[in-house]
Amino acid sequence: MPEHSAHRLPWRALHDAHSVAALVLPWLAFTLLIGWTMRNQIGTLAIADPDDAMRLLEVRDWLGGQSWWDVTNYRAGGAEGFSMHWSRLVDVPIAALVLLFDLFLPAEAAERAAIALLPPLQMLIALFILRSTLRCLGFRDAAANIVLLVVPLLSLVVGNMVPMKIDHHAWQAICAIGILRLMVDRRAMTRQTLFAGALGGLLVTISVEGLPFIAAACAVFALLHLMDAHDRGLALFLAGLAASSALLFLVTIPPALWAYPHPDAISWPHLAGFTLAALAAWAISRRGKPALPAVRITLLSLVAIAGAMPVLATFGLEGVAPFGNIDPLVKEYWLDGIQEVKPVFRLLPDAAAMLGWMVALYLLALATQLRKRLGSDNPRGWFITFVLAGLMLALSLVVFRVALLAQLLMTPLLAAMLHDTLRTASRFDNPVLRVFGIAIALIVLSPTAGSLAGKAIVANANSQVRGSSDIVASDCDLTRLAGLPAGRMLTSIDIAPQVMLRTGHSTVAAPYHRNQAALRGAILTFTSPAEEASARLAALDAEYVMICQGTPDTASYAAASDDSLAAALLADRAPATLAPVAGFDSGALRVWRVR
Structure with missing residues (x-):
């Protein structure tokens, strides 16, 4: 090796270390800031997106003994559940972090730490890949770290790599x-x-x-x-x-x-x-x-x-x-x-x-x-x-x-x-x-x-979308449902994964296309006239009916007709086949037991 090359190598290694640190330190600051901002959501497991909640349920089932080969959800759909179309591969890094944190944290804290840390780690991986891509394309040395300015301004990227965004x-x-x-x-x-x-x-x-x-x-x-x-x-x-x-x-x-x-x-x-x-x-x-x-x-x-x-x-x-x-x-x-x-x-x-x-x-x-x-x-x-x-x-x-x-x-x-x-x-x-x-x-x-x-054109545009983003932000504390004897619960579609995540209840349907028959049954029940819906409840083998007032999907069911079951429940006109459950007979979170 030429003498001058031998002298350059340590300096080059030092330069690379500085370049990496210049990427990692801002990422670390951003991660700590996001983690602090979302500390309440992380602490209460306030997962807004149904897919993220269902992913965590899948990991729980796997760590609880369900087979690697079996991605069936047994707590939604029919008596035998329904098979998810997701790959088990995505469960691996989540489960690995849960097991790692479980070595020195209580079980619930280990789970929360895992789903809080994984998405920022994914962002760090993305930053390094993009930095390397820029270097291949001719950005030299520190210039490749311009990804630190670009990526935080990519709203969809940031939105999918913040704590608790654990879907695929x-x-x-x-x-x-x-x-x-x-x-x-x-x-x-x-x-x-x-x-x-x-x-x-x-x-x-x-x-x-x-x-x-x-x-x-x-x-x-x-x-x-x-x-x-x-x-x-x-x-x-x-x-x-x-x-x-x-x-x-x-x-x-x-x-x-x-x-x-x-x-x-x-x-x-x-x-x-x-x-x-x-x-x-x-x-x-x-x-x-x-x-x-x-x-x-x-x-x-x-x-x-x-x-x-x-x-x-x-x-x-x-x-x-x-x-x-x-x-x-x-x-x-x-x-x-x-x-x-x-x-x-x-x-x-x-x-x-x-x-x-x-x-x-x-x-x-x-x-x-x-x-x-x-x-x-x-x-x-x-x-x-x-x-x-x-x-x-x-x-x-x-x-x-x-x-x-x-x-x-x-x-x-x-x-x-x-x-x-x-x-x-x-x-x-x-x-x-x-x-x-x-x-x-x-x-x-x-x-x-x-x-x-x-957003400036239509300031309240997000309120027009049916979805699950308002579930966690509403007055419905789903953890209260855990105090009821476990049973099969008819809920609005998008809230079902959160119910299963936070309680021991099963649900009639979950928002996935392989669960289509159960989805149709749940929607028909909520949108049918109240008396007809009572007969459907028996066919669905539901033990509870639950609504979270103010969520978009519940409002869409009620808009089907003035005499739909959803409209009747929102107007406190529940049919005789439904008995209000004590403690849930007022407020945003309402529960009825099927007689």
Whole structure:
């Protein structure tokens, strides 16, 4: 080793340590601030989102002895419960932290500590991946830490990585930016692309919601092949995807269910599609003489057909839209109230304006950064970033849940624009103008500006959404229900997971599409005339009826008709078959026992 290199290594290591500390310390400060702000919610286990509550229930059941292979919820739905479509993989880090904290904390405190710490740890992982991505794209040294300015302004990212947000969305986001990081790396591209495909297998195993991202990544590799017939990225990516998803399928799905396909979770038609697509792409990559562009387009179309054929042949259009065959009544009173499945024109103004601003920022990046970045040391990486972010942004206009990935994938573009803007603002001689310019740049060059504009248009927009966000904030203290003898309880749909989390009661239905028959039964009961609802209660084998006044879903049931059961209960006109339970006969939380 040359002498001068030997002297440089310690200094480089010291510099890297400082660079890492510059990332970790602000993250730590942010985590402590968020933790302090949310201390009451953490202490009372005030989980607002039904999916986060259900995820914790699933972890509890697993740690309580339920099999790794069994993700059935036995406290909702029919007598045998219903199978969740979630992957057990997401339960692993939660359970690991619970067991770790359980070594020196009481059981309840260990659980609260685990779900409070995990989401900030996910944010730290995301920061490191994005920082590494920026370094691959040419941001040098401390400049890569500009992610500390960009990520906190990505409202969807922050909203999914704060304490108690333990559902699978954050892990999907981490997988997506991990794939981007591997795709833009110029070193050992064969290995990196295989690893990217393997990470894609983890993404879709966590949830089939990741399939649109996989399709977008494949589209990027197809474009690269069209530009360079010798590029084997598509074949390598699909090979890694097929191998990884097959392996994860074997370790998460019990052998007895291998032959039973489901459109809402990775099963054998998806694995067959990945494998056929990989084989077709590999056959194309083995061609000796590059074909004409028109021939290459035709061959790439055959890869797409090979991948889609087993899924469409097995599931039909349900393979593309798993919610396509949902019951109309369930759709009206449940699915239509979920923001994340809506297109942009059906969103609330703040969310729609945020997406519109993201589109404007992307177009601005195209105009100001594309030519410059394609002339950098890593034009391939920047091309991948621009195309992949653009495709996911376009998809987010169709399904809002994709917007989380789109925001993260736009981070390099936002960082590039912010970096140039901050350099310009730093040249102002007047310190007031300098600070003001930097503040304006941080707001304008982030999706936050659009969200704020939308909220200004309709100040009370959030109150118009049916959902669960008001449950914890209402006057309904669900822990009081734990004092009643355990029984089967008819509740509004979105509150059911919180009831099961905080008490020993079971519920008639829970807000998941595999629980569709029970969902229809619960909705019909609440929206039917009171006398008809009494007969339905007997069929549902419910022992209690509970409502939390003021929650959006209860109001929507009552709006069905003036003589609906929900309307009667809100007006204190309960049918004779329901007897008020002492202690719950007044106030926001009302309970009746079925006679």
